[in-house]
Amino acid sequence: MAKTTGPLFSMTASGKYAGALVFSRWKGRPTVRQLVTPANPKSTGQQDSRNRVRTAGAGQHWASVSLMIESGQTTTDRARLIAAAPAGQSWNANLVDATIGPGALNYAAATAAYAALTQPQRDAWTAAAAALTPAIPQVAQQSAGGGTAPALTAGDVYFYYRSALGVLGLSPAPTGVPPTYA
Numbered sequence: 001m002a003k004t005t006g007p008l009f010s011m012t013a014s015g016k017y018a019g020a021l022v023f024s025r026w027k028g029r030p031t032v033r034q035l036v037t038p039a040n041p042k043s044t045g046q047q048d049s050r051n052r053v054r055t056a057g058a059g060q061h062w063a064s065v066s067l068m069i070e071s072g073q074t075t076t077d078r079a080r081l082i083a084a085a086p087a088g089q090s091w092n093a094n095l096v097d098a099t100i101g102p103g104a105l106n107y108a109a110a111t112a113a114y115a116a117l118t119q120p121q122r123d124a125w126t127a128a129a130a131a132l133t134p135a136i137p138q139v140a141q142q143s144a145g146g147g148t149a150p151a152l153t154a155g156d157v158y159f160y161y162r163s164a165l166g167v168l169g170l171s172p173a174p175t176g177v178p179p180t181y182a
Contacts, residue, residue: 053140062136063092070171095168139157
């Protein structure tokens with residue numbers, strides 16, 4: 001992004017200009033960029049990507065606001081995620097990357113592992129997600145064309161989150177028994 005000084009012979013400028021440029025402020029600095037009209041496809045692939053990001057975001061949000069500590073640990077998940085984040089990468093971006101994985105492989109593996117659980121085990125994950133403070137919510141999903149699809153249960157979301165912690169080496173891979181937090 002280009003830095004500007006006195007854009008358009010003004011000390012501040014904002015908005016689009018001539019349908020080609022956009023002036024704004026980023027971190028307190030005046031900037032200018034090309035005007036881009038985003039394409040918003042509602043294809044199956046695009047909706048799947050958005051659904052994965054929604055799910056990863058729900059786990060990241062819980063880690064961000066929860067003060068609960070997993071049994072056997074001395075710090076919150078957020079503190080452990082911050083310590084584990086590579087230099088130059090934020091902890092939440094690292095968590096989202098671990099949840100989804102390259103080519104969505106981590107997400108697909110967690111989906112298969114959760115599907116292999118029995119219904120009572122899935123119910124235990126959902127109950128454990130509801131017992132957390134704050135509770136992990138279910139996550140809305142969309143299908144191709146922008147229609148609604150069945151929401152992921154709170155247990156699904158909690159399992160994906162714990163799978164990401166396993167990928168990062170912060171916890172063992174999740175099993176049929178959800179971990180406890182206090």
